[in-house]
Structure formats: C-alpha cells, structure tokens
Amino acid sequence: MTTIKAFARVLTCFTLAACVPTYTLVSPGRVAVSKGAMVVEPKSAWNRVPNGPQTIPRQENWTHNGPLLESITFIGGLVPGEAIAKQKAKDDRQVPPFRADMTPQDLVSMIESYYRIRVGAAVYETTDVRPVVFLGQPAVQVDFSYVVADEVKRLGRSKLAIIDGKLFAMSLDGTALHYFADALPEFEEIVASAARR
Amino acid sequence: MAGFLRRRDVLTQGLCGCGLVVAGWPASARVNPMSLAPLVHPGYVPADADERGLWQQCEEFEYELASSNLLLQDPTVQSYVHAITNRLLGERDFGIRTYVVRDAEFNASMFPNGMMLVHTGLLARMRNEAQLAAVLGHECGHYLRRHSLERHRDLKRKSAAAAIVGLAAAGATGATGSNWFDLANSINTMLVLSVYTFSRGQESEADAYGLKLLAECGYMPGAAAAVWAQIIAERKASAVARKKRYRDHSASEYSTHPPSQERMEDLAASADDIASRVHDSREFEDRRAEWLALAAPIRFSLLEEQIKLNDPGASLYLLESLAVDGWTGTLRFFEGEAYRLRGGVDDVARATAAYLAAVAFTDAPPEAWRAHGYAQIQSGHADDGRRALAHYLELKPDAVDAAMVRFTLVQ
Numbered sequence: 001m002t003t004i005k006a007f008a009r010v011l012t013c014f015t016l017a018a019c020v021p022t023y024t025l026v027s028p029g030r031v032a033v034s035k036g037a038m039v040v041e042p043k044s045a046w047n048r049v050p051n052g053p054q055t056i057p058r059q060e061n062w063t064h065n066g067p068l069l070e071s072i073t074f075i076g077g078l079v080p081g082e083a084i085a086k087q088k089a090k091d092d093r094q095v096p097p098f099r100a101d102m103t104p105q106d107l108v109s110m111i112e113s114y115y116r117i118r119v120g121a122a123v124y125e126t127t128d129v130r131p132v133v134f135l136g137q138p139a140v141q142v143d144f145s146y147v148v149a150d151e152v153k154r155l156g157r158s159k160l161a162i163i164d165g166k167l168f169a170m171s172l173d174g175t176a177l178h179y180f181a182d183a184l185p186e187f188e189e190i191v192a193s194a195a196r197r
Numbered sequence: 198m199a200g201f202l203r204r205r206d207v208l209t210q211g212l213c214g215c216g217l218v219v220a221g222w223p224a225s226a227r228v229n230p231m232s233l234a235p236l237v238h239p240g241y242v243p244a245d246a247d248e249r250g251l252w253q254q255c256e257e258f259e260y261e262l263a264s265s266n267l268l269l270q271d272p273t274v275q276s277y278v279h280a281i282t283n284r285l286l287g288e289r290d291f292g293i294r295t296y297v298v299r300d301a302e303f304n305a306s307m308f309p310n311g312m313m314l315v316h317t318g319l320l321a322r323m324r325n326e327a328q329l330a331a332v333l334g335h336e337c338g339h340y341l342r343r344h345s346l347e348r349h350r351d352l353k354r355k356s357a358a359a360a361i362v363g364l365a366a367a368g369a370t371g372a373t374g375s376n377w378f379d380l381a382n383s384i385n386t387m388l389v390l391s392v393y394t395f396s397r398g399q400e401s402e403a404d405a406y407g408l409k410l411l412a413e414c415g416y417m418p419g420a421a422a423a424v425w426a427q428i429i430a431e432r433k434a435s436a437v438a439r440k441k442r443y444r445d446h447s448a449s450e451y452s453t454h455p456p457s458q459e460r461m462e463d464l465a466a467s468a469d470d471i472a473s474r475v476h477d478s479r480e481f482e483d484r485r486a487e488w489l490a491l492a493a494p495i496r497f498s499l500l501e502e503q504i505k506l507n508d509p510g511a512s513l514y515l516l517e518s519l520a521v522d523g524w525t526g527t528l529r530f531f532e533g534e535a536y537r538l539r540g541g542v543d544d545v546a547r548a549t550a551a552y553l554a555a556v557a558f559t560d561a562p563p564e565a566w567r568a569h570g571y572a573q574i575q576s577g578h579a580d581d582g583r584r585a586l587a588h589y590l591e592l593k594p595d596a597v598d599a600a601m602v603r604f605t606l607v608q
Contacts, residue, residue: 093508095507104605
C-alpha cells in the first residue's frame with residue numbers, strides 16, 4: 001500500500017511538472033518558427049517562451065533575459081480574418097483582424113491597437129515607418145515606443161509583409177534602457193536570415 | 198513591475214475614484230448638497246497614526262509621479278485643471294494638487310493626502326469646463342469629507358471581524374462539520390457587502406458636495422448629470438456595437454458606486470433644486486469657449502487614445518456627442534478612423550466618406566489627407582489618392598511615415 005502511495009505521489013509530481021509551461025532552448029543554427037511557417041538562423045542561443053493563454057497559434061516568442069526586458073515575436077502565415085491577438089467576438093476592444101488588402105497605415109494602426117489594447121500601453125508613439133524587404137518581399141517596418149503601468153519606457157520594431165494574402169511578421173520589443181538596443185543587431189540578423197518554408 | 202498601477206493598488210484602501218462604475222444605490226435618500234460642510238480645514242495635517250501612515254504612502258507615490266512617464270507633459274493643461282480646482286474651492290486653500298495622467302479610461306481619483314489624478318480619457322469626454330469642474334468637484338468632495346480615512350478605518354475594522362469569524366469557524370470544524378465554514382462565509386459576505394455599501398454612500402455624498410462647489414462658483418449645476426448621461430449612453434453604444442446587453446456594473450450589490458442611472462437622476466434633481474433656490478440675477482455658466490480653446494491643441498491626441506482602442510460603439514458615440522458643438526476636420530477624420538478599424542461590412546465606404554468630409558474642412562489634420570489618399574487608392578481613384586498623399590507630405594514633410602508614403606507614391 002505504501003509503495004502504491006509513493007508511486008502515485010511520484011506520478012503526480014511528474015504529471016504536474018509536465019503541465020507547467022517551461023522555457024526551451026533555441027540553439028544557434030537553422031530553426032523553424034511559427035509552426036514551421038518560417039525558418040531563421042540565430043547566431044546565439046535564445047529561450048523559447050512557453051505559450052500562454054494570450055498566445056495565438058501562429059505565434060512564437062523568444063527572449064534572452066526575460067520577456068519583460070526583451071523579446072522577439074514571430075507570426076507566420078496569418079490568414080485574413082485572424083488577428084495578431086487572441087480575442088473574443090464580444091470583447092469591447094478588439095485588435096483589427098488582418099486583411100490581405102491592408103495598407104501601410106492599416107498595418108501601423110493594427111500594431112498600435114495591439115499595444116494599446118492587449119499590452120495596456122497608456123502612452124504609445126509610432127516613431128518611424130519605412131519600406132523594407134522582408135522574406136524577399138516588399139514590407140513595412142514600424143518603429144514605436146510605449147509605456148505601460150510599470151512606467152518603464154520600451155521600444156519596438158516590427159517588420160510586416162503580406163505574401164500570398166497572408167501576414168508574416170517579426171517584432172523586437174525591449175526596454176529603452178539597454179535591452180532593445182542590445183538585441184537590435186541580432187534581431188536584424190535573424191530577420192535577414194528569415195525565409196518562408 | 199512595482200509601477201504606477203501597482204502602487205495605486207497598494208493605496209486602494211484609501212483612494213476614492215469617480216470611476217465609470219458609479220452612481221445610484223439602493224433605498225438611499227438623496228443627499229442635500231447644502232447640508233454638507235467640509236471636515237478638513239485649510240492647512241489640515243493628519244490627525245493620528247492611521248492618517249499619518251496613509252499620507253506617508255501617498256507622499257511617496259506623489260514624489261515618484263512627478264517624474265513618471267505617464268504624467269501628461271503639458272504644463273498648460275496641468276495648470277488649467279489645477280486652476281479649475283482652485284476656482285471650485287474659492288478662497289480656501291485646502292492644498293489639493295491635481296495631476297493629469299495619460300490613461301484613456303474615463304476616471305479621476307482622490308488620494309487621502311489631497312492628491313488628485315485626472316485621466317486624459319476624462320478630458321477626452323468633456324464638452325465644457327463645467328462638466329470637468331463637476332468631476333473635479335466630486336473628487337474634492339471625497340477629500341473635504343475625509344472619505345478615504347473613513348473607508349480605511351471601516352475596512353480595517355471589518356477585516357479584523359472577518360478574521361475572527363474565520364478563526365472561530367476553523368476551530369469548530371472538527372466537531373460540527375463544514376456548516377461553520379458556510380456560516381463564516383456567509384457572515385464574511387455580509388461584511389464585504391457592507392464595506393462596499395459604505396463606499397457607495399460616500400460616492401453619493403461626494404456627488405452632492407461636488408454639486409455644491411459647482412453651484413457656489415457659478416458653474417451650471419446640470420453639468421454633473423450631463424456627464425453621467427453621456428457616460429451611460431456611451432456604455433450602451435459600446436454594448437450595442439458588440440451585440441451585447443448593456444450592464445451597469447455599478448448596479449451590482451458589490452459595486453463601490455451607486456448605479457449610474459440613479460446617480461444621474463439624483464444629480465439632475467439636486468441641480469434643479471439648487472437652480473430654483475437662486476433668486477439673485479446671477480447666471481450659471483458652462484465656460485464652453487474656455488474649454489474648447491484649451492482642448493483644441495490636445496483634442497487630436499485625446500481622441501487618438503480612444504479611437505485606437507477600437508471600441509467602435511463608444512468611439513462613434515463620443516465623436517457624435519462632441520460634434521453636437523459642430524463637426525470639425527479632426528472629428529470627421531477620427532470618425533473615418535473608427536470605421537476603418539472596425540472593418541465591418543460597408544465600413545470601407547463609410548471611412549472613405551468620412552475622410553472625404555474631413556479634408557473639406559480647413560482645420561483637417563494632415564493625417565486626414567493621408568487617410569483620404571489611401572482610401573482613394575483603394576477605391577480605384579489612384580490619381581486622387583496620390584494627390585492627397587502628396588498634399589500630406591507638403592503639410593507634414595517630416596512625418597514619421599514620410600518614407601513609406603513616398604514609396605507608395607512611386608508604386
């Protein structure tokens with residue numbers, strides 16, 4: 001009886017441990033992201049952030065020092081009607097869903113709405129919007145700054161391309177003090193290495 | 198994350214907010230505004246250890262707020278709001294300080310030490326100075342009647358009582374099963390309920406006090422009820438747009454505020470009483486012109502905060518309520534933005550029409566020309582669209598998206 005109880009306790013521990021979301025290592029080298037929608041080649045090791053209740057299926061997040069300090073987000077192959085945030089039809093405030101005919105200003109305001117609604121940015125400012133090449137296609141680069149309830153100023157850069165009617169995006173987000181600038185060169189290298197699968 | 202809101206949470210026990218979930222409480226008599234007198238005096242200092250502790254927490258928060266990224270960096274607006282508070286209090290210097298903070302929610306809050314936070318979301322919804330004064334007067338009422346301290350002590354007393362009931366129940370469990378827990382839970386529920394009921398009474402008293410201050414310095418007393426009428430209508434519009442039933446969260450037994458409809462009706466009735474008692478030739482004023490002059494330079498950013506939240510029912514109601522004083526290029530532009538973000542059937546056409554209407558105004562913001570340009574290109578009028586985008590660049594050559602717009606022009 002004692003053996004069975006001990007075994008049950010061990011089994012329970014393993015089951016609980018299996019349920020707890022854990023960070024996983026992303027080694028340098030070619031790696032598929034966003035459920036295989038894109039392939040990138042980081043030059044350093046990153047931590048893959050476990051999916052939370054707000055993570056959409058086509059999303060993947062990496063960090064070096066923790067998501068509050070800096071993170072890279074990949075979204076691959078979002079189809080029209082889907083949003084870059086998980087939300088319900090009856091939510092009062094909703095991030096505009098993706099449309100294949102979105103103009104640059106639509107993409108810029110989609111990012112702003114995401115930060116204001118889902119991240120809780122009380123202060124948000126778009127600081128630069130310019131054309132770039134991403135995944136070998138014409139794309140939009142959006143730079144922004146924002147402040148949430150912790151009062152820390154953060155910076156962000158998003159690269160967004162609409163390819164074959166689907167949205168592909170990569171974003172870097174980090175504190176204005178040190179972490180964003182520190183991660184930016186490697187973010188750009190990862191962007192440059194990105195390819196669709 | 199020991200930031201702004203977290204610190205505010207720490208202070209919640211002693212904080213009184215006007216909040217959206219406000220107004221109306223069951224079986225309550227309307228408070229006579231003229232029966233209320235201040236419980237503090239100019240130069241007031243904390244009277245005992247309880248109050249000193251509360252003030253100390255608030256002072257630390259206030260010190261950090263002065264350098265916060267969330268503080269609105271606009272000395273003109275900060276001074277204007279503070280001047281209204283001073284006008285409400287007249288010759289009496291109670292040492293109340295106001296701080297306008299960036300937050301799109303309709304709210305203002307008073308701390309125990311006389312520090313008042315005013316959200317930009319509140320400013321976005323005001324149609325005249327009297328409406329703003331009504332909310333500021335309400336918050337002053339909390340301070341002058343020492344509601345924070347009263348509430349803090351009440352919570353402390355009831356928290357202790359709840360702990361004793363819980364302890365007794367835990368000791369008795371072995372002998373009597375779980376019924377004691379059920380009993381303890383029901384008693385605690387009653388205590389919690391009474392805690393919130395207590396606060397609801399304070400809200401009504403603060404409403405009445407605010408009305409008294411409003412009338413004493415010549416603002417239209419009806420402005421207070423008008424604010425609540427607008428807020429209720431906005432919440433209903435928001436619910437309808439998302440195909441939901443409107444629920445007044447403040448009508449719940451657990452709400453800290455009286456139900457909105459009841460609050461509005463009480464304020465309107467008291468305003469009528471006050472107006473009928475004024476026998477001199479004095480006329481109440483709403484100081485709309487002063488407010489519009491102040492709001493004009495910041496209206497774009499105030500509305501942008503709200504519109505980008507993509508709550509189309511609330512946004513469109515807000516724009517229409519402001520347009521009662523006349524449509525402007527800025528209002529039409531944001532109407533187009535609300536439709537564009539909503540993205541429903543026919544919204545592209547609605548947005549296109551709104552942008553077209555916006556650029557017909559001489560005060561249209563440059564962004565209206567950009568939006569008009571993209572809308573025209575999308576609707577097949579590429580030449581018109583390019584002309585509009587080029588005009589946007591003429592108006593705002595250093596725009597943050599100038600490179601992107603130039604790229605669009607050569608496509």
